[in-house]
Amino acid sequence: MIDLDGLALRNSTHLWLEISETEQRKIWDQSPAFSTDNRRWTAYLNRLSLDTFLPWLQAEYTPEAIPFPRLAALPSVWEVVNGVGISFKTKRMVLIPSETIDLSELRVPQEWVDIPSWTADYYLAVQVNLEEGCIRIWGYTTHALLKSMGSYDASDRAYCLDGEHLISDLDILWMANQICAEEPTRFAQTAPLPELAIAQVQNLLQRLGNPALVLPRLAVPFTTWGKLLEHGGWRERLYEQRQGQQQKWSVRQWLQTGVSDFAQTFGWHNIELEPNFSGAKGLEPTTALPTLVRTLTIAGQEYELQVKAKNSLTDRVWRFELQNAIRGEMIAQGTKLRLLTENLQPFDGNQVQADTPVKRLYIEVALGDIEEGLVWEIEPTPEDFEHEILFF
Numbered sequence: 001m002i003d004l005d006g007l008a009l010r011n012s013t014h015l016w017l018e019i020s021e022t023e024q025r026k027i028w029d030q031s032p033a034f035s036t037d038n039r040r041w042t043a044y045l046n047r048l049s050l051d052t053f054l055p056w057l058q059a060e061y062t063p064e065a066i067p068f069p070r071l072a073a074l075p076s077v078w079e080v081v082n083g084v085g086i087s088f089k090t091k092r093m094v095l096i097p098s099e100t101i102d103l104s105e106l107r108v109p110q111e112w113v114d115i116p117s118w119t120a121d122y123y124l125a126v127q128v129n130l131e132e133g134c135i136r137i138w139g140y141t142t143h144a145l146l147k148s149m150g151s152y153d154a155s156d157r158a159y160c161l162d163g164e165h166l167i168s169d170l171d172i173l174w175m176a177n178q179i180c181a182e183e184p185t186r187f188a189q190t191a192p193l194p195e196l197a198i199a200q201v202q203n204l205l206q207r208l209g210n211p212a213l214v215l216p217r218l219a220v221p222f223t224t225w226g227k228l229l230e231h232g233g234w235r236e237r238l239y240e241q242r243q244g245q246q247q248k249w250s251v252r253q254w255l256q257t258g259v260s261d262f263a264q265t266f267g268w269h270n271i272e273l274e275p276n277f278s279g280a281k282g283l284e285p286t287t288a289l290p291t292l293v294r295t296l297t298i299a300g301q302e303y304e305l306q307v308k309a310k311n312s313l314t315d316r317v318w319r320f321e322l323q324n325a326i327r328g329e330m331i332a333q334g335t336k337l338r339l340l341t342e343n344l345q346p347f348d349g350n351q352v353q354a355d356t357p358v359k360r361l362y363i364e365v366a367l368g369d370i371e372e373g374l375v376w377e378i379e380p381t382p383e384d385f386e387h388e389i390l391f392f
Contacts, residue, residue: 013168013169014136014137014138014139014168015056015136015137015170016134016135016136017052017053017056017134017135017136017137018052018133018134019048019052019130019133019134019135020133021133023048023051023052024048024130024133027044027047027048027051028044031043031044031047032075033243034075034078034079034243035079035211035242035243036211036214039078039079039080042078042082043074043075043078043079045097045098045099045128046074046078046082046083046084046095046097047074047078047084048097048128048135049084049095049097049126049128049135050067050074050084050086050095052135053086053095053126053135053137054067054086057086057088061088061174062088062089064088064089065086065087065088066086066087066088066383066384067084067085067086067087068084068085068086068087068092069085069232069384069386070266070384070386072265072266073232073235073236073266073386075239076232076235076236076238076239077235079238079239079242080216080217080229080238080239081109081111081112081217081229082096082097082109083095083096083097083108083109083111083112084097085112085118085120091121091122091177091185092119092120092121092122093120093121093122093123093124093140094108094112094120094122094123094124095124095126096108096109096112096123096124096125096126097126097127097128097135098125098126098127098128099127099128099129099130100127101127103125103127103138103139103163104162104163105160105161105162105163106123106125106139106141106160106161106163106166107153107156107158107159107160108123108146108150108158108159108160108161109157109158109217110152110157110158110159110222110226111157111217111225111226111229113143113146113147113159114190114222114226115190115193115226115229115230116190116191116192116193116230117230118230119143119186119190120143121142121143121185121186122140122141122142122143122173122185123140123141123142123143123146124137124139124140124170125137125138125139125140125163125166126138137170138163138166138168139163139166139167139168140166140167140170140173141161141165141166141167142185142186143185143186143187144184144185144186144187145161145165146159146161146187147159147187147188148187149161149165150165156218157217157218157222193223193226193227193230194223194224194227195227195343196224196227196228196343197343198341198342198343198373201228201234201342201343204220204224204228205228205234205237205238205241206241207219208220208228208238209237209238209241209242210241210242211242211243211244216238216242217229231343231344231387232386232387232388233249233342233373233375233387233388233389234389236249236388236389237249237389240262245262249263249388249389249390249391250391251292251307251318251390251391251392252313252392254268254270254292255270255290255292255308255309255313256290256313258270259292266294266388267294267295267296268292268293268294269292269293269294270290270291270292270293271290271291271293272289272290272291289308289309290308290313291306291307291308292306292307292308293305293306293307294307295325296378296382296383297382297383297384298335298378298380298381298382298383299332299380301324301325301329301332302324302325302326303322303323303324303325303331303378303382304322304323304324304325305320305321305322305376305378306319306320306321306322306323307319307320307321307390308321310364316366316367316368316369316392317364317365317366317367318364318365318367318392319362319363319364320337320339320362320363320364320365320376321360321361321362322335322337322360322361322362322378323359323360324359330357330358330359331354331357331358331359331360331361332354332357333354333355333356333357334353334354334379335353335354335361335378335379335380336351336352336353336354336361336377336378336379337351337352337353337361337362337363337376337377337378338350338351338352338376338377338378338379339351339363339365339374339375339376339377340374340375340376340377341372341373341374341375342372342373342374342375342389344375344387349363349365350363350365351363367392371391371392372391372392373389373390373391373392374389374390374392375387375388375389375390376388376390
């Protein structure tokens with residue numbers, strides 16, 4: 001067994017956490033598919049680091065800490081970039097795992113620094129030592145220091161900071177959060193990335209989705225790559241294509257043959273309901289219809305988002321409906337349900353709002369004969385939310 005006390009005496013300001021052999025084997029055996037052995041190994045190191053550090057963080061400092069993005073989406077990140085985010089309260093940190101014994105610098109992939117919704121407050125250098133069975137948090141920095149004091153290496157799109165500029169004692173991070181909570185940790189507001197047209201995205205996915213392209217993150221300009229990666233639905237499609245997998249987000253297919261195992265990890269399942277409600281648009285049909293359901297947590301309450309054909313599976317009119325998961329309970333006033341195109345653009349009649357507490361919010365949308373992708377949003381934002389594309 002590793003002597004953590006002895007290691008801590010030699011490096012008293014570093015955090016050492018043990019990884020049992022059982023945990024190492026379990027995480028390796030449960031690893032999902034990746035395009036190369038190298039990407040699977042990178043994902044393995046990241047998952048080991050997350051599963052070792054997060055319980056410690058929750059127990060010692062912040063019980064509400066959660067992975068970013070959600071666990072089910074992490075393989076799509078690790079397929080193309082190293083690092084894993086953790087959100088806690090209003091802050092975010094990113095673990096950057098490495099097996100290197102060289103502690104002279106921290107290298108942070110640009111995605112974690114310059115994609116607006118990925119930007120973190122803190123970046124932690126993590127050394128993974130499988131032989132000794134431990135991880136070592138040997139320093140951290142802030143976004144502000146990384147951008148102002150670090151250098152940018154264009155060859156692999158990484159921000160680099162000398163080890164001597166890292167803060168080695170993680171306790172200082174929590175002290176700063178308590179004593180200097182208002183002190184800025186981010187360099188500046190990260191500039192938004194330019195919009196991508198759907199046709200451009202389709203071309204990018206076809207090109208970058210080829211697993212023979214080992215480093216897709218370096219194959220296109222960063223602003224293009226960053227925008228593609230930031231969109232959870234596009235990133236999932238990229239991941240799937242690099243595994244040689246077929247489209248898994250077809251609503252019609254889910255309703256006919258069942259929700260795929262992959263989509264179930266995101267919370268989707270199908271049920272059969274007997275619709276029996278009316279509204280301003282008239283009575284709904286009373287025949288049983290297959291319905292897709294996704295359970296959400298919004299402002300501490302459980303909700304259900306339902307998706308179904310209005311009349312039949314051959315009909316091109318689809319209904320998105322939000323309900324409280326507890327029958328008879330209301331949707332809170334001010335809640336919004338919104339639909340967007342695949343590239344997150346609004347359209348006529350794409351949003352509904354609860355001006356008073358209501359039993360349900362719904363939007364009905366008529367689609368053309370060509371397959372289309374829709375993205376849903378809800379305000380307040382559900383926990384662990386990421387954009388996902390449903391194809392009809």
